[in-house]
Amino acid sequence: MKRTVCTILAIAIASLGSGCVNLERSRDLGNPNVSGRTLALQVCSSCHGVDGNSTSPGFPKLAGQQQDYLIAQLKFFRDHNRSDPAGSEYMWGISRKLTDEQIKGLATYFSQQKDAPNVAGDRATAAAGKAIFENGIPDKGVAACAGCHGASGLGNGTFPRLAGQHADYMIKQLHVLSETNQRPAGAMMKPLVHGLTSSDLRAVTTYLQGISPT
Numbered sequence: 712m713k714r715t716v717c718t719i720l721a722i723a724i725a726s727l728g729s730g731c732v733n734l735e736r737s738r739d740l741g742n743p744n745v746s747g748r749t750l751a752l753q754v755c756s757s758c759h760g761v762d763g764n765s766t767s768p769g770f771p772k773l774a775g776q777q778q779d780y781l782i783a784q785l786k787f788f789r790d791h792n793r794s795d796p797a798g799s800e801y802m803w804g805i806s807r808k809l810t811d812e813q814i815k816g817l818a819t820y821f822s823q824q825k826d827a828p829n830v831a832g833d834r835a836t837a838a839a840g841k842a843i844f845e846n847g848i849p850d851k852g853v854a855a856c857a858g859c860h861g862a863s864g865l866g867n868g869t870f871p872r873l874a875g876q877h878a879d880y881m882i883k884q885l886h887v888l889s890e891t892n893q894r895p896a897g898a899m900m901k902p903l904v905h906g907l908t909s910s911d912l913r914a915v916t917t918y919l920q921g922i923s924p925t
């Protein structure tokens with residue numbers, strides 16, 4: 712009897728977009744029925760921003776990021792393959808029980824958000840960084856970043872978007888990519904960063920952070 716009432720109620724509420732458990736508001740990372748979009752709004756938003764435009768450089772921006780890249784990174788965190796210190800500390804627990812379907816939903820949601828403008832840095836520094844991004848440093852065997860990350864830094868597939876990303880986050884990751892094997896798909900980046908001085912790193916990331924959304 713009770714069950715019938717609940718079923719009727721559930722059907723009635725479901726037609727309003729909800730169930731006996733409110734799946735639209737759930738923060739339950741262990742429930743496979745909660746959609747990726749709901750988790751994005753209820754959980755990820757506290758660090759990455761509701762629309763993926765985090766304001767603190769400790770938390771990478773996800774807005775407008777490539778969907779395939781987001782899927783790959785979330786699986787790397789879930790399966791403990793991306794092990795840089797901040798990644799394992801913050802993202803392993805959160806991603807532990809995510810299903811492939813939820814990961815796809817999360818990646819779709821964030822890839823569709825509009826990137827908000829970030830702080831534009833010093834002009835001369837950004838101009839020096841633009842030259843590195845577009846041409847590389849041929850004398851030192853540094854390939855042009857644009858070749859993989861796109862002419863405007865928007866990325867492509869599993870090549871991440873860098874345009875508008877926080878410079879401090881990128882510098883941290885450039886050190887991880889060049890000095891460790893903590894990012895499993897980072898092999899392509901390793902030799903490149905070795906040819907860059909710390910002022911080159913500052914310049915190229917200043918340029919990238921300041922690229923206005925298109």
Ligand code: HEC
Pocket residue numbers: 750751754755756757758759769770771773781784785795796797798799801802805817871883
């Ligand atoms: C408590 C804060 C916190 C929460 C909540 C959080 N994250 Fe993160 N996330 C981080 C931090 C910090 C990093 C950067 C880790 C690093 O430096 O490697 C990160 C990194 C990431 C990255 C890698 C970005 C890149 O450019 O490589 C993705 C993707 C990501 N988070 C997605 C999510 C999703 C999806 C959720 C919700 C299910 C979520 N995060 C919830 C703190 C958080």
Ligand code: HEC
Pocket residue numbers: 771783843844853854855856857858859860869870871873881882884885894895896897899900903915
């Ligand atoms: C041969 C292709 C290639 C070139 C050239 C290249 N990258 Fe990358 N880059 C990648 C790939 C692939 C990744 C993602 C690695 C991963 O999944 O862990 C990446 C990751 C990054 C990241 C980390 C992004 C994040 O959200 O965590 C930064 C920052 C970066 N690259 C900057 C640069 C800069 C600056 C240059 C030029 C000096 C450059 N890349 C040149 C392929 C390339």
